[in-house]
Amino acid sequence: MPYFDHNATTPLAPVAREAWLRAQDEAWQNPSSPYRKAAQVKIRLDTVREKFAILLGDEVERYVFTSGATEAANLVFAWWAKTLPPDALIALNPTEHPCVREPALHFFGARVRWLELDPAGVVNVEALKVCHLLSDKPDRVAAVVVMAANNETGVLQPWAEIAAACREAGVAYLCDASQWLGKLPAGGIGGGGFVIGSAHKFGGPKGVGLLKLAPQSEGLRGQLGGGQENAHRGGTEDFPGIAAMGAALVEAEQKKVFLETERLRWRDEFERDIAAAVPGVRVIGLGADRLWNTVSLLLPFGDNTRWVTRLDKRGFQVSTGSACATGKTGPSPVLAALGFSAEETKRVVRVSSGWDTTAEEWQALVVAFGEVAAELRGGSAQVVTP
Numbered sequence: 001m002p003y004f005d006h007n008a009t010t011p012l013a014p015v016a017r018e019a020w021l022r023a024q025d026e027a028w029q030n031p032s033s034p035y036r037k038a039a040q041v042k043i044r045l046d047t048v049r050e051k052f053a054i055l056l057g058d059e060v061e062r063y064v065f066t067s068g069a070t071e072a073a074n075l076v077f078a079w080w081a082k083t084l085p086p087d088a089l090i091a092l093n094p095t096e097h098p099c100v101r102e103p104a105l106h107f108f109g110a111r112v113r114w115l116e117l118d119p120a121g122v123v124n125v126e127a128l129k130v131c132h133l134l135s136d137k138p139d140r141v142a143a144v145v146v147m148a149a150n151n152e153t154g155v156l157q158p159w160a161e162i163a164a165a166c167r168e169a170g171v172a173y174l175c176d177a178s179q180w181l182g183k184l185p186a187g188g189i190g191g192g193g194f195v196i197g198s199a200h201k202f203g204g205p206k207g208v209g210l211l212k213l214a215p216q217s218e219g220l221r222g223q224l225g226g227g228q229e230n231a232h233r234g235g236t237e238d239f240p241g242i243a244a245m246g247a248a249l250v251e252a253e254q255k256k257v258f259l260e261t262e263r264l265r266w267r268d269e270f271e272r273d274i275a276a277a278v279p280g281v282r283v284i285g286l287g288a289d290r291l292w293n294t295v296s297l298l299l300p301f302g303d304n305t306r307w308v309t310r311l312d313k314r315g316f317q318v319s320t321g322s323a324c325a326t327g328k329t330g331p332s333p334v335l336a337a338l339g340f341s342a343e344e345t346k347r348v349v350r351v352s353s354g355w356d357t358t359a360e361e362w363q364a365l366v367v368a369f370g371e372v373a374a375e376l377r378g379g380s381a382q383v384v385t386p
């Protein structure tokens with residue numbers, strides 16, 4: 001079945017599976033235990049840490065392995081809540097994933113300021129500088145939160161520019177790189193402030209992720225409870241999962257990310273052809289730089305669950321938006337932030353391919369969309385010539 005829901009989760013990459021099995025066989029001991037075998041596991045763990053520092057940038061000591069991006073985001077906000085002044089404001093991109101948005105609101109509530117977006121959903125960096133970083137107190141924010149790539153629309157944010165502006169202004173920065181890593185080159189993304197990522201978005205296992213600490217967070221050691229991960233986090237390290245995550249990212253960096261141009265062409269051809277197959281369809285975030293694998297479609301009619309079910313019957317797995325929004329009654333906060341009404345968000349379907357998705361599968365998906373459109377309209381399918 002063609003799988004077009006890679007932004008929700010990816011299948012385990014064979015290299016990750018191999019690394020996981022090897023680690024389970026050879027290095028399953030607790031890396032914190034006091035004997036030689038455990039010390040060997042700790043050394044292997046630190047070798048994976050070095051790989052991340054090499055691929056993303058910054059000091060190896062600043063890499064902390066977690067149970068995923070959600071835990072990593074919670075650690076950052078808990079740390080900020082503890083260390084920033086009690087009246088400190090934080091500036092948040094309104095299209096952040098709930099794993100960032102929820103702890104931000106939990107810890108900072110009314111002290112959250114929302115960043116300005118252009119119509120496609122890209123953060124306005126000039127407005128960020130003028131309104132939040134350069135303004136006189138009390139409007140000046142203490143921290144900025146902007147993801148690298150959006151999970152629902154694929155829109156890319158100018159994270160390098162934002163990181164530089166924050167550095168210059170002496171303001172903390174958190175970048176959720178969960179949807180960027182493994183899809184686009186990671187080089188330099190670790191050079192900003194705090195960075196979080198998630199293994200299962202790039203061929204690693206679920207339940208493993210990373211937190212790259214910002215230079216100014218040295219004092220975090222021993223502050224968040226637990227002595228693992230150089231006293232940055234509590235809980236036994238899942239070395240097999242971490243080894244698998246490292247193997248998946250190394251492979252993506254060495255063999256996949258440079259295939260972007262061809263994959264962008266397939267995505268663009270899909271967008272061109274679906275406009276003919278389903279007249280009136282709209283691509284959300286059009287005009288902005290977006291991930292090569294993600295297309296968020298505002299369909300002209302029909303509830304998105306009906307589209308998803310009918311596409312599923314034809315063998316295509318797509319999503320009604322973010323997996324976290326699916327199954328919840330409220331509209332997606334991402335689409336709401338982009339100005340879509342609750343009625344419109346119910347007509348949004350997200351398609352997200354993987355590195356193994358073929359051009360033929362993209363084209364077959366266009367045909368399937370055309371058939372479903374005809375079925376929902378009660379007519380016959382538009383003829384599509386991909």
Ligand code: PLP
Nearest residue numbers: 068069070097099151178198209
């Ligand atoms: N950030 C983004 C942009 C995501 O798409 C996801 C996936 O659901 C997460 C964070 C959460 O990652 P995890 O499942 O590792 O907590």
